[in-house]
Amino acid sequence: MRINRLKEKAMQGVFFLTAITSIAAVVIICIFLFYNGVPAMAKIGFGEFLGGQQWSPRNVPASYGIFNMIIGSIYVTAGALVIGVPIGILTAVFLARFCPKSLYKVLKPATELLAGIPSIVYGFFGLMVIVPFIREHFGGSGSSLLAASIVLGIMILPTIIGISESALRAVPESYYEGALALGATKERSVFKTILPASKSGVLAGVVLGIGRAIGETMAVVLIEGNQVQIPASLTDGVRTLTANIVLEMGYSTGLHREALIATGVVLFVFILLITLSMQAIKSRSEKHNG
């Protein structure tokens, strides 16, 4: 008996330790970022840092304004959503309700494979296929907001498809049958009853997609041109927060380095907001169903 109880206690300790590891990781990252980033922001001036349109760390005196990069990240993410959300949701609807079984066996793993491709490979694909295509057909250098949006739009597809599909499958079949029994076509039954009923799950997928898009680095850095500017058109270059960090971290020192970490803080806050809205959606849908 006593040995059993001891064993149980020991196992409890092990589970507690493993659980605490991931939490500790988040907390430590948080502390590291804010500890290194916030003082730099203070030194530069919060308004100057967040609202400044001039990023020239090598000038004397240097200026560290990341406003253009914040806008860049938002534009690129919005572009990815415009492309990824309709395709993703419609694909999920197709997989969940219309796809013949034999085709499903091919399509489903294919969408999952999309999630497994390393982001640098997406970057190559963008660089070799999409950038030249844009250069030839729309002008400019090709490395642009549009190129980044297209590639990111593809990259967020597996997230949106996967989560939306399971949300669609969780809708009670009785809604579908009820609509059919009223003489509605299959399409109408799906789009007017099943899809609306799954909207909180679908929304969760979209929010996760936003998180993935805004945090993506390696793919976009290859194809977005990286000019520090607010793009005036889709074919203009753009620089995201993530790209800013990865491009300059290697050679930065002193305040420049700290300013890059502070850029990471801003990114972190974005992700935090996304996670919080995700939680809000979840709790709202639970309340709704319960």
Next chain:
Amino acid sequence: MDKFTIEDMNLYYGKFHALKNVSLNMQENKITAFIGPSGCGKSTLLKSLNRMNDLVEGCKITGSLKLDGEDIYGNMDVNVLRKRVGMVFQKANPFPMSVYDNIAFGPRTHGIKNKKQLDEIVEQSLRDAAIWDELKDRLKKSALGLSGGQQQRLCIARALAVKPEVLLMDEATSALDPISTGKIEELCLKLKKDYTIVMVTHNMQQALRISDYTAFFLLGEMIEYNDTDTIFSSPKEKKTEEYITGRFG
């Protein structure tokens, strides 16, 4: 007049022979009840009448089923069939939207967009389902917040809103309390003036109370079909008698 004419119908789910040589006619503006133990095929037959069985994989039907002399499994558009033959399910299945939108779903499906016209249909359908007084102040509220009995009457109203000719009821009161059940039975008696009603029920008292004709099913065969009084007072078949007196089932 005969609403449904079924002749030599056989139905298979894959290899399973679920209905065997069923032939019966169901009359207009009457209530026909299907009774029998679980798995006897009565729900299967009901779902064949509006082709909801099409959703079941491997379902195959032979013989003829006719609605007003028209072959249900022939050239008839299945969506038109289901508009003409409405259905109320065992478990109330209101859509997760407002009471109003639930009722308006059917009419909108069939092309009615005019707000005033929809308002009228919603009110009339709720009145016909004897639930207008209870719901008129909460038309914009979610239908999922209603009680089980209200939800089921809402589903009846939703079925009535597309102006069907027939109402199929698949054990529509089996999940409800006696008071709600009573209300729905009363409603059925009122509705048969305008509609043909076919119901599946496990409750023999219910069949006796409200149906005009009763068909008794056992293991996929229709054992006996007659007017309800005859079935319950002097059944011809021994199996029918055993079932209604509660010796099995």
